[in-house]
Amino acid sequence: MENNDAGRRGPRPARTPSGRRLSPTRAALLETLQAQPEPTSLPALVKTTGLHDNTVREHLEGLRISGLVRRTKAPSSGRGRPRWLYEATPSSHEDPRPEYAALAAALATVIVRTSPEPAAEARRAGADWGRRLAAEAGPVEGPVEGPVEGHEGARRGVAEIFENMGFAPEADADVRELRLTRCPLLEAAHQEPDVVCSVHLGIAQGALERYDAPTDGLELLPFVEPGACLLRLGRP
Structure with missing residues (x-):
C-alpha cells in the first residue's frame, strides 16, 4: 500500500x-x-x-x-x-489561489535582487505585513485577565492569521508551537528558503507585536519534520 x-x-x-x-x-x-x-x-x-x-x-x-x-x-x-x-x-482548481502567495513570491524576488541583507530585509517586511494583518483581524479572543492568558490569546491570533494564509497550522496545547502543515510557496521556499521563511517569521513577529505579546524565543524551522515546518511562538 x-x-x-x-x-x-x-x-x-x-x-x-x-x-x-x-x-x-x-x-x-x-x-x-x-x-x-x-x-x-x-x-x-x-x-x-x-x-x-x-x-x-x-x-x-x-x-x-x-x-x-x-x-x-x-x-x-x-x-x-x-x-x-x-x-x-x-x-x-476548486478555488482561486490565495492572493497572499503571489504577493509573497513577488516580495521575495524583489528583496533577493535589491537588498544586501535579504533575510533581514525580508523579516522586516514580514513584520510590517504581520502588524497590518493583526490590525485587520481585530482584537484577539480568549482570556486576557493576566499576562500568560493574554499572551496565549495573542498566539492564537497568530495561528488564525496563518490559517487564513493557507498554512493549516496545528497548535500544541498552549499555542507555543505551530506545525505548518501546508505551504502555498513551495517553489519559492525551495529556491530562497532564507528569504521566504524570514518573511513568514516576520509576519509572526509583527502580529505578536501588534497584540503586545513578547517575541523572545520566536523561530521558524523549515522542513524540520515529516509533514511540516515548525513555528515556535515563544519560550515555555
Whole structure:
C-alpha cells in the first residue's frame, strides 16, 4: 500500500481535490501544484514529498496526461538541458489561489535582487505585513485577565492569521508551537528558503507585536519534520 507521508519532510499544500479518483501520492502532488503561485520544479517537489525523483516524475506525467497538470521548460541558465517546470491547470482548481502567495513570491524576488541583507530585509517586511494583518483581524479572543492568558490569546491570533494564509497550522496545547502543515510557496521556499521563511517569521513577529505579546524565543524551522515546518511562538 502506498504511503505518501513516509519520509516526508516539510509541509504539504493547501487544497485537496474533490471528485477525482487519484492515489494519495498523486493527489498530494496535485495539491502542491494547486497551492503555488508559480510553476514548480521537480527538485522542489521531491524535497517536500520525500519520494524518489523517478516516482514524482511518473505521477506528474500521469497528472499531465489527465489534463490536471501542464509542464513548460524553464528559461535556459547556462549549460545543460533546461529544467521542466510544472503547474496545475485552471480546470484542476476548486478555488482561486490565495492572493497572499503571489504577493509573497513577488516580495521575495524583489528583496533577493535589491537588498544586501535579504533575510533581514525580508523579516522586516514580514513584520510590517504581520502588524497590518493583526490590525485587520481585530482584537484577539480568549482570556486576557493576566499576562500568560493574554499572551496565549495573542498566539492564537497568530495561528488564525496563518490559517487564513493557507498554512493549516496545528497548535500544541498552549499555542507555543505551530506545525505548518501546508505551504502555498513551495517553489519559492525551495529556491530562497532564507528569504521566504524570514518573511513568514516576520509576519509572526509583527502580529505578536501588534497584540503586545513578547517575541523572545520566536523561530521558524523549515522542513524540520515529516509533514511540516515548525513555528515556535515563544519560550515555555
